[in-house]
Amino acid sequence: MTQDATAERVLAAVRQRRDRVNDALDDDLPMAEPKRLYEATRYILEAGGKRLRPTAALLVGEALADVDADETIDSRSFPALDGEPFDLMRAAVSVEAIQSFTLIHDDIMDEDDLRRGEPAVHRAYDTGTAILAGDTLYAKAFELLSDTGAAPANTVEAVNRLASACTRICEGQSLDVEFENRDDVTPEEYLEMVELKTAVLYGASAAIPAVLMGADDETVAALYQYGVDSGRAFQIQDDVLDLTVPSEQLGKQRGSDLVEEKETLITLHARQQGVDVDGLVTAETPAAVTEAEIDAAVSTLEEAGSIDYAREMAEDLTERSKERLTVLPEGPARDLLADLADYLIARGY
Amino acid sequence: MTQDATAERVLAAVRQRRDRVNDALDDDLPMAEPKRLYEATRYILEAGGKRLRPTAALLVGEALADVDADETIDSRSFPALDGEPFDLMRAAVSVEAIQSFTLIHDDIMDEDDLRRGEPAVHRAYDTGTAILAGDTLYAKAFELLSDTGAAPANTVEAVNRLASACTRICEGQSLDVEFENRDDVTPEEYLEMVELKTAVLYGASAAIPAVLMGADDETVAALYQYGVDSGRAFQIQDDVLDLTVPSEQLGKQRGSDLVEEKETLITLHARQQGVDVDGLVTAETPAAVTEAEIDAAVSTLEEAGSIDYAREMAEDLTERSKERLTVLPEGPARDLLADLADYLIARGY
Numbered sequence: 001m002t003q004d005a006t007a008e009r010v011l012a013a014v015r016q017r018r019d020r021v022n023d024a025l026d027d028d029l030p031m032a033e034p035k036r037l038y039e040a041t042r043y044i045l046e047a048g049g050k051r052l053r054p055t056a057a058l059l060v061g062e063a064l065a066d067v068d069a070d071e072t073i074d075s076r077s078f079p080a081l082d083g084e085p086f087d088l089m090r091a092a093v094s095v096e097a098i099q100s101f102t103l104i105h106d107d108i109m110d111e112d113d114l115r116r117g118e119p120a121v122h123r124a125y126d127t128g129t130a131i132l133a134g135d136t137l138y139a140k141a142f143e144l145l146s147d148t149g150a151a152p153a154n155t156v157e158a159v160n161r162l163a164s165a166c167t168r169i170c171e172g173q174s175l176d177v178e179f180e181n182r183d184d185v186t187p188e189e190y191l192e193m194v195e196l197k198t199a200v201l202y203g204a205s206a207a208i209p210a211v212l213m214g215a216d217d218e219t220v221a222a223l224y225q226y227g228v229d230s231g232r233a234f235q236i237q238d239d240v241l242d243l244t245v246p247s248e249q250l251g252k253q254r255g256s257d258l259v260e261e262k263e264t265l266i267t268l269h270a271r272q273q274g275v276d277v278d279g280l281v282t283a284e285t286p287a288a289v290t291e292a293e294i295d296a297a298v299s300t301l302e303e304a305g306s307i308d309y310a311r312e313m314a315e316d317l318t319e320r321s322k323e324r325l326t327v328l329p330e331g332p333a334r335d336l337l338a339d340l341a342d343y344l345i346a347r348g349y
Numbered sequence: 350m351t352q353d354a355t356a357e358r359v360l361a362a363v364r365q366r367r368d369r370v371n372d373a374l375d376d377d378l379p380m381a382e383p384k385r386l387y388e389a390t391r392y393i394l395e396a397g398g399k400r401l402r403p404t405a406a407l408l409v410g411e412a413l414a415d416v417d418a419d420e421t422i423d424s425r426s427f428p429a430l431d432g433e434p435f436d437l438m439r440a441a442v443s444v445e446a447i448q449s450f451t452l453i454h455d456d457i458m459d460e461d462d463l464r465r466g467e468p469a470v471h472r473a474y475d476t477g478t479a480i481l482a483g484d485t486l487y488a489k490a491f492e493l494l495s496d497t498g499a500a501p502a503n504t505v506e507a508v509n510r511l512a513s514a515c516t517r518i519c520e521g522q523s524l525d526v527e528f529e530n531r532d533d534v535t536p537e538e539y540l541e542m543v544e545l546k547t548a549v550l551y552g553a554s555a556a557i558p559a560v561l562m563g564a565d566d567e568t569v570a571a572l573y574q575y576g577v578d579s580g581r582a583f584q585i586q587d588d589v590l591d592l593t594v595p596s597e598q599l600g601k602q603r604g605s606d607l608v609e610e611k612e613t614l615i616t617l618h619a620r621q622q623g624v625d626v627d628g629l630v631t632a633e634t635p636a637a638v639t640e641a642e643i644d645a646a647v648s649t650l651e652e653a654g655s656i657d658y659a660r661e662m663a664e665d666l667t668e669r670s671k672e673r674l675t676v677l678p679e680g681p682a683r684d685l686l687a688d689l690a691d692y693l694i695a696r697g698y
Contacts, residue, residue: 139515166488
């Protein structure tokens with residue numbers, strides 16, 4: 001299949017599952033009292049999002065259950081490997097609730113005013129409501145994951161994995177904040193931060209359905225690594241795209257990470273190669289920078305091998321993530337998980 | 350036994366368990382990397398606290414296991430009702446982790462600069478670190494509770510109950526904030542807020558060990574209600590003590606709730622009786638108020654029956670909470686749970 005056809009196929013599959021996840025969010029995370037609190041939790045959920053993590057969770061379930069492509073299967077009463085039904089969708093919603101909570105709290109910490117083009121929760125409401133909305137989604141995630149009807153021993157392991165992922169996410173966010181005040185961060189440290197902050201939740205999203213269904217340890221470990229590696233690739237590629245995709249396609253000024261002095265794997269690599277990263281761009285806001293200035297900066301980073309370094313790492317991680325999928329039965333869901341990994345690093349093209 | 354002897358006995362029992370809980374906190378919530386994040390989690394734990402919730406959890410376990418008072422029992426390898434060992438202490442630590450997370454986040458929201466006489470976490474560190482430290486303790490609570498070695502089905506129910514308690518705590522804190530901006534809060538609404546914000550975690554602390562040990566539903570429900578009712582009594586009595594205990598015993602100005610215009614069950618009741626609560630005290634800071642002014646305000650509130658209303662409610666709730674304990678085998682641990690309920694409303698005398 002051509003690259004375009006693959007992109008079309010994965011986009012259609014992602015959209016179809018995103019719509020189902022959105023319906024499930026209404027059911028499993030409904031409005032309640034106090035109104036202002038639950039409105040704030042709904043606000044972030046309704047502001048959009050591709051639902052990539054719950055989509056990965058649903059696809060893992062479908063692949064393991066070896067569902068026929070034409071078969072309509074109820075993800076609310078989904079067969080575990082022993083045939084007993086459980087609520088796979090609820091597990092998927094649980095992961096999205098954790099993702100949403102981290103976005104809300106991160107935006108407060110990072111003083112980011114916008115999220116998905118809309119005012120962040122702490123701007124649309126207030127900081128106290130945003131902290132509480134995050135805390136509520138956090139609790140709901142564990143309420144939901146402990147109530148899927150899966151076998152108790154599997155549920156206990158799934159809960160432990162989700163909780164452990166949350167701990168790692170906090171550690172990653174803490175490192176991210178710490179790195180802003182340090183000028184000696186190594187690429188290795190940066191990669192560890194990305195793994196903790198972003199990739200472990202992708203890992204958990206892929207592993208948890210397998211745990212709930214009673215898959216063996218080897219399968220669970222491979223799926224976790226699939227998620228972690230594709231999640232790391234996603235984050236690294238984000239930095240590459242910021243420099244290589246035209247502004248009109250990006251939807252924002254190309255090179256704005258450089259202008260805003262955001263440290264990325266690319267700048268950290270370039271520093272190690274002796275590049276004067278701080279002198280690459282003199283403009284102080286994305287609005288003030290010229291395409292010529294960005295072009296020159298990109299050329300310098302290309303000469304230092306820094307962009308290739310990051311791009312190759314993202315591609316290698318994606319390939320490795322796809323290799324992990326051989327633990328799954330062959331079929332359309334497995335193919336879609338591979339496509340999803342490709343899609344994560346192809347966004348913006 | 351005299352009241353003093355009872356107080357001595359419960360204090361000795363609380364202190365003995367508090368010390369064991371503190372040792373367990375070092376083991377189950379140890380320092381780790383990133384240092385600043387984990388220092389902030391340790392900071393709140395080391396700032397003190399009576400560990401009343403984990404103490405109640407340990408006592409429930411001891412009562413259900415019908416442990417002989419002289420028997421030394423390892424709470425790390427504690428017998429469930431079927432004789433299988435599990436880590437009761439870890440469950441107790443889990444509850445304390447949740448309590449600590451709520452204190453950290455509440456202090457940010459309420460802009461409270463002090464906690465237990467020390468700078469609050471968001472003052473000793475910064476708001477971002479405090480949000481993350483709370484989020485980390487939140488995650489750790491679920492990591493620990495899902496790793497006690499108790500029977501899986503019991504663990505799933507315990508996790509679900511803890512998560513549900515967290516949701517309620519968020520709802521209660523949201524109501525508390527909302528009530529500050531309303532002048533028509535009824536005593537009933539106030540009591541609901543107190544139940545959600547404070548009492549459900551007491552309830553969970555008493556119920557969760559019973560769930561983990563495999564107690565029947567009736568026992569679990571009674572223990573939950575024991576915790577909820579004694580927790581509600583604790584919070585209501587807090588408001589009474591602020592007006593009735595001499596300043597030197599309180600460790601702060603008597604009547605400071607009135608000066609700071611904090612709405613309590615007492616003021617809400619008085620408003621319903623037609624008392625001009627806002628005119629009771631004219632001083633604007635606790636340092637500026639005179640004992641005579643507080644005496645006059647207390648007299649007015651006494652004449653309206655508002656102090657008796659709150660005191661009687663706290664006493665009734667305490668009596669009701671103790672009646673619930675008849676589901677437990679008679680013995681020293683059950684007696685201590687009753688004493689603990691008395692102690693919760695006797696503090697400060």
